[in-house]
Amino acid sequence: MSFISLLWVLLLGSLLGLELIGKVPPTLHTPLMSGANAISGITMLAALTLIVKAEGNVPLLIIGSVSLGFALFNVVGGFFVTDRMLAMFSRKPSNKK
Amino acid sequence: MNLPVIIKFVIDLLAVLLLALGIKGLSKVKSARDANRLAAFAMSLSVIGLLSYYLGTSGIAIQSWIWIIIGSIIGSLFGAILAKKVPMTSMPETVALFNGCGGMSSLLVALGVAIFPISNSVENLNFFKSLINEVSISVSIFVGAITFTGSIVAMAKLQGWLSTPGWTQSKVRHFVNIVFAVASLIAFFDLINGNTSSIWLLVIVSSLLGIGVTLPIGGADMPVVISLLNSYSGIAAAAAGFVVDSQLLIVAGAMVGAAGLILTQVMCKGMNRSLISVLFGGSLSAQSTASSGSGEYTNITSCSVEECALTLEAANKVIIVPGYGLAVAQAQHTLREVTKKLEQNGIEVVYAIHPVAGRMPGHMNVLLAEADVPYEQLKEMDVVNPDFPATDVVLVLGANDVVNPQAKNDSSSPLYGMPVLDVQEARTVFVIKRGMSAGYSGIKNDLFDLPNTSMVFGDAKKVLNDLIGELKDLGVGEK
Numbered sequence: 001m002s003f004i005s006l007l008w009v010l011l012l013g014s015l016l017g018l019e020l021i022g023k024v025p026p027t028l029h030t031p032l033m034s035g036a037n038a039i040s041g042i043t044m045l046a047a048l049t050l051i052v053k054a055e056g057n058v059p060l061l062i063i064g065s066v067s068l069g070f071a072l073f074n075v076v077g078g079f080f081v082t083d084r085m086l087a088m089f090s091r092k093p094s095n096k097k
Numbered sequence: 098m099n100l101p102v103i104i105k106f107v108i109d110l111l112a113v114l115l116l117a118l119g120i121k122g123l124s125k126v127k128s129a130r131d132a133n134r135l136a137a138f139a140m141s142l143s144v145i146g147l148l149s150y151y152l153g154t155s156g157i158a159i160q161s162w163i164w165i166i167i168g169s170i171i172g173s174l175f176g177a178i179l180a181k182k183v184p185m186t187s188m189p190e191t192v193a194l195f196n197g198c199g200g201m202s203s204l205l206v207a208l209g210v211a212i213f214p215i216s217n218s219v220e221n222l223n224f225f226k227s228l229i230n231e232v233s234i235s236v237s238i239f240v241g242a243i244t245f246t247g248s249i250v251a252m253a254k255l256q257g258w259l260s261t262p263g264w265t266q267s268k269v270r271h272f273v274n275i276v277f278a279v280a281s282l283i284a285f286f287d288l289i290n291g292n293t294s295s296i297w298l299l300v301i302v303s304s305l306l307g308i309g310v311t312l313p314i315g316g317a318d319m320p321v322v323i324s325l326l327n328s329y330s331g332i333a334a335a336a337a338g339f340v341v342d343s344q345l346l347i348v349a350g351a352m353v354g355a356a357g358l359i360l361t362q363v364m365c366k367g368m369n370r371s372l373i374s375v376l377f378g379g380s381l382s383a384q385s386t387a388s389s390g391s392g393e394y395t396n397i398t399s400c401s402v403e404e405c406a407l408t409l410e411a412a413n414k415v416i417i418v419p420g421y422g423l424a425v426a427q428a429q430h431t432l433r434e435v436t437k438k439l440e441q442n443g444i445e446v447v448y449a450i451h452p453v454a455g456r457m458p459g460h461m462n463v464l465l466a467e468a469d470v471p472y473e474q475l476k477e478m479d480v481v482n483p484d485f486p487a488t489d490v491v492l493v494l495g496a497n498d499v500v501n502p503q504a505k506n507d508s509s510s511p512l513y514g515m516p517v518l519d520v521q522e523a524r525t526v527f528v529i530k531r532g533m534s535a536g537y538s539g540i541k542n543d544l545f546d547l548p549n550t551s552m553v554f555g556d557a558k559k560v561l562n563d564l565i566g567e568l569k570d571l572g573v574g575e576k
Contacts, residue, residue: 003229006347010335013348017331017355020120025477029360030459032123033327034192035133036356039116040199040330042140042349045147046206046337047168051161052151060213065164067205069172074199077176079137081191084180086130088466 031085038078044071101153108146109345115139116349120356126472143345185467186424188460193252193323196330200244203333204300207237210340211288211296231289233339238296239281239303240333246307248326251319254311261313270313271377277306310376318375320453321364325372328357364453394533394541400551402560405527406567412489414445416481418518419461420454422495422530426557429468432494435564436470442573448474449481449518451499478518485522493520493528493544495557501542512540526550529560 021032051064116139122132151157157165176195183191211234253259284299314322335350365372409415417436423429436446448470454461462475476484485491493500503510504517520526521544528550544550553560 006339006342006344009344009347010351013335013351014355016117016348017120017352018359020117020352021124021356021359025124025126028124028126028129028459029363030188030192030463031129031133032120032356032459033324033360034188034195035123035136036120036353036360037192037196037199037327037330039120039136039140039349040196040327040334040353041202042143042346043199043203043206043334043337045143045343045346046334046341047202048144048147048165049341049343050206050209051164051168052155052157054161054164054213056158056160057213060209061160061164063205063209063212065168067202067209068165068168069175070198070205071202072169072172073176073179074195074202075137075140075176076173077180077191078195079133079140080177080180081183081188081195082133083130085185085188085463086133088463 031082034078034082034085038075038082041071041073041075041078044068044075047071099154101150104153105146105150108142108149112139112143112146112345113348115142116352120352146345184427185464186427187256188463189320189323190252190255193248193255193326196323196327197245197248197252199330200241200248200326200333202241203237203330203337204241204245206337207234207241207340208296208300210234211238211293228289229339231291233336235285235288235299237333237336237340238299239285240329240336242300242303243307243310244326244329244333246304247311247322247329250308250311251323251326254314255319259312261315270309274306274309277302277309281306314375321361321372321375324357324361324364325376326357328354328361331355331357366452394546396546396548397533398548398551399554400527402553402555402563403567404551405553406564406571406573408525408527409439409444409490409492409564410442410568410571410573412439412444414484414488415439415447415490415492416484416488416520416523417446417448418454418491418493418496418500418520419448419450419465420494420496420499421460422497423557424455424460424464424495426495428494428558428561429464429470431558431561431565433465433468433470435561435568438565438568438573446474447476447481447484449478449520450475451478451496451518452516454496454499478516482519485519488523489525491520491523491526493526493530494561495529497530497542498540500544501540502547503540503543506543510540520544521547521549524549527553529553529555529557531556 047064047068051061051068054060054064115135119132119136119139122128122135148157179191250259254261280302281299284295284302287295288299311322331350331353333350335347335354338344338346338350361372365375417432419432423432439446448465450461455464465475466472498512500518500520501512502517502521504512504515507513526544526547526549528545530552532554533545545552
């Protein structure tokens with residue numbers, strides 16, 4: 001990929017983000033923040049790449065593995081916590097008299 | 098293009114699409130939960146895509162597999178355990194911690210690539226390409242380090258492990274932070290110039306900058322900071338995407354970065370503060386002790402739970418104003434019992450949710466949803482404010498600054514201009530509060546002095562429990 005096309009990707013990604021998030025009720029801000037935070041753990045892909053390309057370089061393998069651990073901590077924890085919060089919303093309103 | 102490249106391309110495209118749909122779905126109550134799962138699915142899809150690509154091209158060494166498995170298991174396990182165990186009240190801290198770890202991950206990737214250049218990036222390395230490589234590594238380290246230390250400080254402050262040191266409220270802090278910033282800039286350019294040893298300087302100084310910038314910020318502003326740091330971790334991920342040449346990483350990082358910025362702006366608006374004043378203004382309480390610590394309370398009316406119950410029984414319309422104190426006391430279920438009783442007596446009950454009630458937007462909604470409060474009873478500030486004059490009783494539970502009339506009447510108050518709930522318009526206001534301590538901003542609340550305000554002192558949960566007893570004695574809700 002040329003640098004210029006990567007910049008285009010960056011620009012369009014940012015615009016997409018702005019547009020997607022534009023209209024959210026305050027109710028969902030905490031879950032949204034937590035969900036978006038989990039997605040930022042996508043840097044686990046970079047950690048994976050690092051490990052695969054390390055070619056037996058042990059210090060690099062360790063750095064990659066620790067990095068992967070941190071990223072997955074973010075991803076797995078983030079999605080679980082978001083789900084826990086949202087589970088409360090999806091519960092049926094209790095019966096009214 | 099050979100087959101593995103095509104497969105990876107298609108999977109990446111699909112993952113981006115699903116992630117975008119996931120974020121979009123998270124903005125509607127009905128679809129939010131499915132959307133979250135969709136995003137999680139998209140993330141695992143992206144991992145499968147990447148691994149299958151390497152399996153189809155270069156192959157993955159056994160040694161790599163071992164380290165991949167070790168890292169994934171440990172990280173996922175801790176993440177899952179923490180996510181299951183943590184109480185709902187400490188959501189903000191938890192998000193901060195997760196966020197910091199995301200930043201740390203980007204930092205480590207950049208560090209690894211910088212110290213041990215990946216083999217394929219050495220071939221056909223022209224000057225332009227290597228420059229981009231260095232810049233993205235530096236950005237990733239810089240932003241990643243700030244995200245990590247900033248988030249950890251934010252978490253520690255919210256947990257009460259760290260207080261705000263005195264010197265951070267003086268002008269000294271600007272000087273210190275400028276020194277850190279300039280030093281990181283020097284290290285940044287030195288690194289781009291090819292001086293690899295300055296990488297450690299960059300790591301250390303940007304870590305210190307993250308601490309120095311977050312430490313002076315008061316607890317009330319913390320959600321804004323966490324949201325901003327969330328945006329940073331997206332930027333760090335995008336920078337890491339440039340480092341390892343991954344479009345998927347760049348798109349997802351950019352989306353999160355933009356999302357965090359929007360959310361930050363929304364929160365600032367809710368508190369009537371500009372981002373600049375949040376970041377550089379220090380803690381509100383420190384400024385205000387001089388300017389508007391002027392007031393001693395002169396006209397406090399305190400009353401018993403019994404009186405409160407009697408007034409509630411006679412009411413037609415009751416508005417509940419929840420705040421952080423409710424979350425701390427874990428009193429949401431008890432509150433729900435009280436309101437159920439009132440509803441059974443034909444009293445209209447509504448919850449007024451200030452945009453920044455609690456420590457995060459939506460914090461109160463999550464808390465009340467946990468106690469089975471029907472979603473339709475939660476009213477946002479703009480919707481509920483015109484209703485106060487026609488309301489008989491307002492119950493303020495652990496909220497303070499968001500019901501301070503100073504924000505409307507006193508132009509010298511630091512709160513002035515912040516949108517607040519006009520609870521004083523109601524016939525009677527009961528404030529359930531542990532003592533006369535000030536709210537998070539440290540500012541005196543004029544509401545407490547008003548003649549139609551009565552204070553009910555005590556822990557929110559205990560008061561509400563007593564209230565249930567009193568209401569029972571009055572025969573409320575037992576028809």
